[in-house]
Amino acid sequence: MTNRIKAGDLVGHIGHNQNKGITKKTDKDGKYIDIDTLPEGSKDKEFCPHLHVECFTCEDLPSYITQTQAEASKTPEEDKAFLGIAKQVKLLEKEAASDTTVGKPYAKTKINIMSQDVKVAWLQIEIQSSETEIKTLWIKNEAAIAKVAKPNGELSLAENMAAWTKHPLQASNIPSSALIVGTALQVEMNDAKLSLSDNRAIDAQGNVWLKVDVLDDKNRKRSGWVLVNGEGAKRVSCWDWFDFMQIKETSTLKEIYLDADKSLKRNKDNHSLSQYKPTIKETLSILDKQYPVETKIYTSIKEASFKGIADKPMLFTALSRLLINYESEWYSEIDAEGKMPKWEALNSELTENAKNILAYLQTGDEAKLDAYLSRVGKAKDSPEAKGFETRRREISRFPADYQQSPSEKLTKAQFESYAKMAALEKQVTAWEKTKEKIKKMLWWDDVAKGLAKLNQPKNTPPENGETTDTTTPPTDATPPATLSADGKAWFIHPVAMGAFIANDSMITMEMLIASHPTGVKSYYAEILPYLNQYALVYGLVESKEIAHFLSQIGHESGFKSDSEKLYFSSSRMKQVYGCKGGKYNQLKDSCDLGQLRPKLWTNTSYYERNPENLANYVYANRMGNGDESSGDGYRYKGRGMIQLTGKDAYNNFTNVHNKNNPDDIQDFVANPDLLISSTQYGIESAFVFWFTKTGRPNRDINHFVKLKDLAKSGTVQEVTQLVNGGQNGYNDRKQRFNRLARLLGLDEE
Structure with missing residues (x-):
């Protein structure tokens, strides 16, 4: 009788990698804390956890795919949850230019909304321009219009507002477009980002257009409008097996090894894939796409190349669509001499x-x-x-x-x-x-023979004196799985598991609203993909750490990649920067606990309401900045979602970013404003700060701890101390944390 695996069943054990170690945490006295589940590697390290994952099946996969595709063809169009966009499909990079204006409605007539779906980028309107003429136009569904627009509703518009006599997206313009999809992709039709009005359009014929991010034929990330159910862009279900490739690899292990070794020598003069075996060839063709063509950077079969696509869903899902039939490493023939x-x-x-x-x-x-x-x-x-x-x-x-x-x-x-x-x-x-x-470690043959015995018909004579199970299985019992006797199976790359992580968002719209209720949902939808991208890259996965991370950023910046203003009145700048503990007595114009920066009193007019002068003074000679005259204080003032401050912080961000993004080398020391001009960099700077910041959360701890570790178990007060250097805004930070705690099932403080 077959035992089915149920949720929660133990199916394997985490091993350890004897060549890599992870640093032990320390207690408040600085003593190392052992990790009970791992063997000790040294006094201050444990062996690193190691999980070997393989995804394969020995069933007749091609036949199964054919059968399920036949069933999928019966699925109603509206029930197909995905849009499959094939390689070489052309997209419209931008809409056509407007060719008219709204004009003035005749007499006391109103402008009517004709669009029945108003969550779109352009609305169709009807306007009576004279006693006998009625015009149909298209207008941009701007934020102010979107707030009041309703199907069959009315609008008041400026006469000179740009308009189109035809829908701005026309299928007839697609053939001349220069935006060509270089990597096939599959997107969810109900994806939150695609549901935004800025990324969705419906033309006069009722065709749906979606604005999607793609890798073009030069491996550059670009955005464009795709016509749903246009040429090469069809609605599909998961059973359509969109863009999957089946490879029956016949090369020997040695040939595969030689190909992998040969790939290490690829360069701009030796990068052709025509010389490689099918599996290596298709794998390299996908890995290469992490670099724009003009960089002339070519990948190889090594760990770093695969790590390079870990944060690029379009590429790791493409790799997961390779279905390769090959002999398992856990199987080998044994010759007469006992060799393999x-x-x-x-x-x-x-x-x-x-x-x-x-x-x-x-x-x-x-x-x-x-x-x-x-x-x-x-x-x-x-x-x-x-x-x-x-x-x-x-x-x-x-x-x-x-x-x-x-x-x-x-x-x-x-x-x-x-x-x-x-x-x-x-x-x-x-x-x-x-x-x-x-x-x-060869287990395949033993398991294959064991499963074969389980599959033997009832009353099969036992072999070599063995006994047989005479229990009659239920008629609805599922037969046991089988392994092929020759060790061959259909393999899917385990990097496919990354899709489950990437699609199962760590951070959600509800979390952003809880941490900063006054924010705009459309903006949240824009930044969510970046937040989840870096949550995956930097390992922000535990609920309490997420709650701390979001509540601190919500307080610091409201999730906006802004710069520090530093435009303070005399009393405010003295309170924030001039007095210990912020204890400023406005009546006496003095500090209750002692003065920090006397020039705020002796040269008040030079610093009040002058952000540049103030920053150069209060940030001088610390955080890697030079003296007041160097200008470093203002140059490296707070920017980004968590207000990265000081030259050291910008230098650290540069190093970490470039290490994780070798195809996007930046110098944030030379160009600090990139943190506010680019939403992506502003968000990443918060993650880099979070995962590299260290400090002492309270006086009882006499050694430095990492912020990312503290946030997994620490209090709002402790986390605030490391983020802020004090307790400024503590009550607000705690309120934000508690709203997230209720949402995530954590204990409130």
Whole structure:
């Protein structure tokens, strides 16, 4: 009888990576806190958790796809939840220019709204321009109009307002468009961003247009209008298997390895994909799209290339649509000598060179040196060959008993040669040990045979004295899964799992409203994709940390990428910057707890209501800024969603951004205003601040902690101390946090 996996069932264990460690947290006394679920790597680190994920099926996938596509064809158009936009489809990058104005309505007539759906970019209106003439026009559905527009309603419009005699988006203009989709994509029809009036249009024929972000044929991110159910852009269901590619890979493991190795040498002069096997070729074609064509940057089969698309949904979903039929690494034939032929075939690539050089150094066999030089394409008189000959002569003069104590019996020069020989021996033995490990981990054949027994018909004679289960399964029981006897399966890249993370938004519209109720929903819809993009990149996933993050940003900037104003009256600037703890006595024009910046009193007129002078003074000689005359204080004033302040902070943001975005190198020290001119950078700056900020949240803790760690369990007061450096706005920050706490099921403070 089959046991089905239910939600919550244990299906595997998290392992650990012995080559990587994660730093332990410390308690208030600075002592390291062990992570019970992980083995200890060292005093201050634990082994890093490691999860191996594979997605595959041994069923007849092509047949299954054909059957489900046939069923999908019966789905009503309105029930198809996605829009599939094929490669090479042309989009309209912008609407046509207006060709008229609204004009003046005749006599006392009103302008009527003809559009029955008013959540669109352009509204169709009807205006009587004379006693006998009625005109139909299109107008931009601007924010002020959208607030009052209703189907069959009336409008009052300026006579000189721009208008169109035809809908601004015309299918006839598509063929001449220069915006060509370079990577197929699938978008949700009810996506929040596409539901905004600025991104949706309905023309006179009732055709729906959507404004979507795409990668064009030069791998540049661009936006354009796509005609729903136009050429190459059809509504689809998940069972249509839109843009999936099936690859039956017939290459050997060695051929795949050689292709992967060859990819490491790709450059602007050697980047053609025609020479690669199907799986490697299609994978590289997708990975390459993370860089614009003009950069002439080409990827390879290595970890960094895959990490590069982790925050690019269009690319990691494209990679997940490759369905590859190949032999599992957990299966291998075993020959009469107990060896695995497909892995033995890699010997020549992984150890042949080391074996040849080692044999030459140990015995002086010239044939082994020649074999090595031939494999690496070096001449007999090359510097490398001469170097090995010199080392061989050195080794030939070793004392006969050197192996008893090499460090004592060999000279310094001889010991270097000995160390080189030992490294080669280690390289050879390491591969042999790896093959032994692989062999021990082969589970496919055992599981395949076990499942085959479960599938045996009732009353099948037992083998080798085994007993059989005579229990009659229920008639509706699902047969057990099977694994193919030859180890072949259909694989889907586990990067597809990223789609579930990316689509299951960490941050929602409701959260933004709770943290800043006075914000505009249309603006929130614009910034949500960026907030969730960086939440995924930087790992903002825990509910309490999200609540702290949003409540702090809500207070600091209201989610606007703005700059610090610093336009203060005399009393206000003294309260904020002149007195310890902000304790300013306006009646006495003095500080209750002591003065911080005396020039605010002695040179009041120079600083009050003068943002540049004030910033240069109050931010001088700290946070990486120069003195007052350097101008750094105003140059690096607060900007972005969490008010990044000080030269050090801008430099840190530059370094972190460039490390995570090698295809978008920026210098925020030289161009600090990018944090307010670009919504994306303004948002990212808040994440970088959050994930790199350290400090002491209270006097009881005598060591620095990371803000991102504190926010997972700390109080609003503690988090505020690290964000603000004090407790300014504490009550407001707490109110915002508590609204989010109620929404997220957290304890209120």
